[in-house]
Amino acid sequence: MGLVIALLAVAALAESFALPGWVTEEVRPQLTVAIVIGWGILRGWEEGAIVGVAAGFFAAFASATPVGVPVVRLAVVGLLAGLGLPRLAQISALVLFVAGFVGSLVSFVISVLGLQAAGWTVSWERDLLFNAMPSAILTALATLVCYRGLQIIERLTTAQTEEPSL
Amino acid sequence: MPGWVAILVLLTAATVIAIPVAGRQAAAVGTQLFAPLELGLSQAAGGIAHFGDTVRHAGELARQNDAYRQEIDRLQAQAVQARELQLENADLRQLLGLRAQATLGTMLSVNVIARDPVSIVQAVTVDRGAQDGVTVNAPVITWRGVVGRVVEVHPSSSKVLLTTDVNSAVSARIQAEDSRATGTIRGTGDGRLIMQYVPREDPLRTGDLAITSGIGGTFPAGLVVGKVVQVRQKDVEVFQEALVEPAVDMRNLERLYVLQRPPAPGGASPASPSS
Numbered sequence: 001m002g003l004v005i006a007l008l009a010v011a012a013l014a015e016s017f018a019l020p021g022w023v024t025e026e027v028r029p030q031l032t033v034a035i036v037i038g039w040g041i042l043r044g045w046e047e048g049a050i051v052g053v054a055a056g057f058f059a060a061f062a063s064a065t066p067v068g069v070p071v072v073r074l075a076v077v078g079l080l081a082g083l084g085l086p087r088l089a090q091i092s093a094l095v096l097f098v099a100g101f102v103g104s105l106v107s108f109v110i111s112v113l114g115l116q117a118a119g120w121t122v123s124w125e126r127d128l129l130f131n132a133m134p135s136a137i138l139t140a141l142a143t144l145v146c147y148r149g150l151q152i153i154e155r156l157t158t159a160q161t162e163e164p165s166l
Numbered sequence: 167m168p169g170w171v172a173i174l175v176l177l178t179a180a181t182v183i184a185i186p187v188a189g190r191q192a193a194a195v196g197t198q199l200f201a202p203l204e205l206g207l208s209q210a211a212g213g214i215a216h217f218g219d220t221v222r223h224a225g226e227l228a229r230q231n232d233a234y235r236q237e238i239d240r241l242q243a244q245a246v247q248a249r250e251l252q253l254e255n256a257d258l259r260q261l262l263g264l265r266a267q268a269t270l271g272t273m274l275s276v277n278v279i280a281r282d283p284v285s286i287v288q289a290v291t292v293d294r295g296a297q298d299g300v301t302v303n304a305p306v307i308t309w310r311g312v313v314g315r316v317v318e319v320h321p322s323s324s325k326v327l328l329t330t331d332v333n334s335a336v337s338a339r340i341q342a343e344d345s346r347a348t349g350t351i352r353g354t355g356d357g358r359l360i361m362q363y364v365p366r367e368d369p370l371r372t373g374d375l376a377i378t379s380g381i382g383g384t385f386p387a388g389l390v391v392g393k394v395v396q397v398r399q400k401d402v403e404v405f406q407e408a409l410v411e412p413a414v415d416m417r418n419l420e421r422l423y424v425l426q427r428p429p430a431p432g433g434a435s436p437a438s439p440s441s
Binding site for chain 1: 169171172175176179182186189190192193196197199200203204207208211278279280281282283284285286287289290291317318325326327332333354355356419
């Protein structure tokens with residue numbers, strides 16, 4: 001799991017990366033959401049929630065929002081992904097795409113509710129249509145890629161832990 | 167992994183969230199660790215982008231260079247005239263016994279190193295913080311106009327809420343020959359601004375320039391906020407409102423200036439998110 005947490009730190013940095021000309025561009029893939037969903041599916045709700053909390057703190061480091069908002073949204077996404085999806089008979093590309101899309105929208109809804117609870121004004125109607133939906137599609141595509149990568153990491157880490165001690 | 171470990175982690179996170187001071191301290195430590203990485207990444211990307219731009223626009227840059235040389239000559243002549251007028255103004259003020267108008271204060275040059283990962287929040291991180299004298303609520307500008315204000319300060323970095331965010335509010339005035347209409351400019355969340363609470367009887371036209379009024383004390387008077395692009399009036403309402411195009415292109419923020427000495431307080435401060 002340490003490797004995944006390091007990966008999440010890199011993903012959070014990439015999300016907050018201020019490329020000239022793209023500083024306030026709002027449509028973007030949420031790499032942290034994609035990784036948290038992927039790990040939740042692979043390892044269950046416990047590790048899904050833990051990596052969600054870690055990802056939330058990394059996101060909070062670069063954000064002007066209250067610390068709790070990104071932590072709660074990513075922990076809930078990891079928890080839900082770990083609770084529901086491992087029970088499916090087969091994790092197909094379609095399932096991953098839908099999981100990424102829905103996970104991104106759940107993350108948006110929790111952000112809106114969290115910010116409103118913290119006293120912020122949020123114009124969510126326009127954001128939902130023009131930012132959250134296109135971002136969810138990009139996140140769903142990112143989930144497909146991240147899941148394959150996370151499978152390799154999981155195989156490597158499982159093989160290491162299953163090696164008999166001399 | 168046993169379930170109780172996950173529950174323990176979730177409870178710890180909940181405690182950090184529930185106690186705002188603990189949450190802010192945890193985030194401050196993380197921000198300190200992240201800031202150098204963000205700075206390195208942004209400098210590397212900026213360097214690559216600038217190199218690409220230079221190669222692509224070499225011919226255009228040469229033409230621009232000539233134009234800029236001519237502009238410098240013209241501005242130097244104007245600067246000499248302005249200096250003369252400034253001296254004359256100071257003399258006349260002394261004669262009239264008026265207090266000198268508050269100046270902008272020291273301008274600290276800062277670079278944008280990160281943007282807010284939460285897409286519904288329009289904020290950026292800059293590479294200077296408390297160690298350089300940056301304070302919360304300090305105005306942030308470019309030579310074109312107002313960018314936003316500092317909402318969070320860490321030792322070596324700060325977070326700036328842009329005027330285009332819906333949680334920003336700037337007290338503004340119209341700069342026109344026949345109008346000094348005042349109102350409040352707020353972000354709309356889609357990269358534009360809206361000027362509200364302008365009395366119906368005050369003249370307000372498309373193309374008018376909106377500048378800071380200085381009311382509220384956060385922003386000094388006379389900074390450009392944007393240009394009116396649409397005026398909305400309803401028969402039944404006491405106030406009219408205007409859609410304002412920001413003077414600063416928020417997508418291309420790179421080098422900004424933090425005004426280190428805030429102007430003298432003179433009223434209520436702009437709305438701030440209760441974070």
